[in-house]
Amino acid sequence: xxxxxxxxxxxxxxxxLEEERERLTEVITEIEEEREEVRLSETSSDRSPDPNTAEGxxxxxxxxxxxxxxxxxxxxxxxxxxxLIRIDDGTYGDCDACxxxxxxxxxxxxxxxxxxxxxxxxxx
Numbered sequence: 001x002x003x004x005x006x007x008x009x010x011x012x013x014x015x016x017l018e019e020e021r022e023r024l025t026e027v028i029t030e031i032e033e034e035r036e037e038v039r040l041s042e043t044s045s046d047r048s049p050d051p052n053t054a055e056g057x058x059x060x061x062x063x064x065x066x067x068x069x070x071x072x073x074x075x076x077x078x079x080x081x082x083x084l085i086r087i088d089d090g091t092y093g094d095c096d097a098c099x100x101x102x103x104x105x106x107x108x109x110x111x112x113x114x115x116x117x118x119x120x121x122x123x124x
Contacts, residue, residue: 003101005093013111014087017080020111024077031070038063079112086114095119 005013086092093102097119106113115123 003093005104009104010087010092013092013107014084016111017084017087021077021080021084024073024080027073028070028077031066031073035063035066035070038066076112082114083112 083092093107094100095102095116096114098116100116102113102116106117113120
């Protein structure tokens with residue numbers, strides 16, 4: 001049987017998740033703005049988009065790195081938003097696989113966790 005988290009505990013997690021959502025949204029916006037600046041500068045004569053040149057290879061690497069960072073931030077943002085929905089619908093803190101409570105220590109480490117440690121480990 002799942003335990004019910006105290007209202008104050010839920011509010012603490014809600015605040016933390018909302019702050020994380022705001023931070024991640026800012027990170028994604030910054031990355032997208034930087035990528036747009038790079039895209040626009042690729043057409044200038046100052047930068048070579050040719051990956052066979054040293055500068056072009058560095059540019060390609062930077063673009064790939066930023067794309068990866070943006071994708072990771074989007075993934076974490078989706079998890080934070082999903083956790084906020086679970087808070088609203090009363091399922092936050094319950095493992096979505098076995099229904100048992102997710103330990104508070106796990107929620108402290110990963111406030112968007114959907115599974116207890118055992119179920120998460122068995123998915124690997």
